[in-house]
Amino acid sequence: MTNLLQPARTVAELKELRALTGNEDGAQRVAFTDTWVAARKWFRAKLAELPVEVHQDPAGNLWATLRGSSDKSLLIGGHIDSVPNGGWLDGCLNLVAGLEVLRRIAAEGTPPVTVRLVDWADEEGARFGRSLFGSSAASGALVPDDVRNLTDRNGVKLVDAVRPHGIDLDRATEARQELNNAAAYLELHIEQGPVLESMSLPMGVVLGTFGVERHTITFTGQAAHSGSTPMAHRRDALGGVSKLHLAIREIAVQHGGVCTVGKVTTEPGIVTAVVGEATMTLDQRHLNATSLAAMYTAAREASERIAGEEKIEVAWKKLWQIQPFPFHPTLIELCDEAIRETCGTSHRLPSGPLHDAAEVCRAGVPTIMLFVQSLRGISHNRIEDTREEHLELSVGALDRLATKAMAWISGQ
The missing domain is CATH 3.40.630.10 (Zn peptidases)
Structure with a gap:
């Protein structure tokens, strides 16, 4: 110096x-x-x-x-x-x-x-x-x-x-x-x-x-009364978010990247109602473009599998992307x-x-x-x-x- x-x-x-x-x-x-x-x-x-x-x-x-x-x-x-x-x-x-x-x-x-x-x-x-x-x-x-x-x-x-x-x-x-x-x-x-x-x-x-894939994911089920709707009859949209949140953490570890759910919103958003719609943000990052693409694909496939398990629908909307x-x-x-x-x-x-x-x-x-x-x-x-x-x-x-x-x- x-x-x-x-x-x-x-x-x-x-x-x-x-x-x-x-x-x-x-x-x-x-x-x-x-x-x-x-x-x-x-x-x-x-x-x-x-x-x-x-x-x-x-x-x-x-x-x-x-x-x-x-x-x-x-x-x-x-x-x-x-x-x-x-x-x-x-x-x-x-x-x-x-x-x-x-x-x-x-x-x-x-x-x-x-x-x-x-x-x-x-x-x-x-x-x-x-x-x-x-x-x-x-x-x-x-x-x-x-x-x-x-x-x-x-x-x-x-x-x-x-x-x-x-x-x-x-x-x-x-x-x-x-x-x-x-x-x-x-x-x-x-x-x-x-x-x-x-x-x-x-x-x-x-x-x-890192490259970034950033999306909003919306699960749609059926809002219903929390007291009168048996568990087996529920189409709980929050179940989709909950399961996918856990799944993307495993996806990140498997591919050596990072995945984050930073925001979740629910409708109708009251204590006495099963969630009819739940929206989450997903931020995925990786230094390797191929691995980033694989994480995104894995998350999409997981969301569709989870939607089927919960008898709900899922839709993705891209927020932002950079390689x-x-x-x-x-x-x-x-x-x-x-x-x-x-x-x-x-x-x-x-x-x-x-x-x-x-x-x-x-x-x-x-x-x-x-x-x-x-x-x-x-x-x-x-x-x-x-x-x-x-x-x-x-x-x-x-x-x-x-x-x-x-x-x-x-x-x-």
Whole structure:
């Protein structure tokens, strides 16, 4: 690690941002709100101290560009927005650590390739329920008409909420031009899970982001009086949900993925009635596309079998789907080297949560992520935390990875 790098400064700046944009309930940097604007103003002030060009693209992503000897660019990304009552590290660690790496590179003169730091707009999707807004615009996956009329809890439409922040939704996908010369993308993130802590490891290499199948499943039976309807004569829709919930847990284990039922609703929803209709959400995730498809097929077949057993009907409605995004094999190896050189040992693991890195990977840019341990595996919560010594190690590992990635790009 070069002496020009000051990882302790990153920790201090993260605390500074927490004091500016958080309260006793946690971080409040929800995208397209006044607190988010304040956070970006704070970040722009930090960038003003560097020899970089700063601009906002048509999707609201904020870019800082340090020109190098080559137009080929190394991207380092993160997001300053948070969920409501969020943690102090989710998203902004990526960005503030990237800032420190950018400082070190700039202090050494003109880099061999152009280095760009990006703050993606609205990674979390906390206000409108649509995650990865800015990065999906850059990848070309965003369809403006699909999100135009999404509303927040106050009935404000997304198209109207983004306009005051210099974003014309119909021009958002012009952000794709920002990736024209991108040769590699690096993203540091807290793990948000318990794996690294359970192994007593500070950091790990991310192999890729899980693909997701997300559906609503509705079982329809017959509502009836709870006292006068014998058990043998019931067509209890909740029986379908109950059995399928247990079945999908076994399906996840069999295929090495994860399956979650996060919400169940019933009708008529009173204590004196057999459930006539029960609706559940199903979220299935896997790093392997074939295995993800097999989990989905197994869940569909299980639902139909269970419906027959319970003498009820079942219907599926797709909510959302995204394929797995395996990261670049060369960058995986370089990242592993950087972590071992920094921490002494490393571990390779997939990412269950989605990140902007998935959209950059979708766009065809060689991509890698590195995780730093999360205490208790908790995120999206005010108690989210990581040991300060691990945060400093993660800045060092990101810096080493940036150096290796610049050399790799230069040799292409």
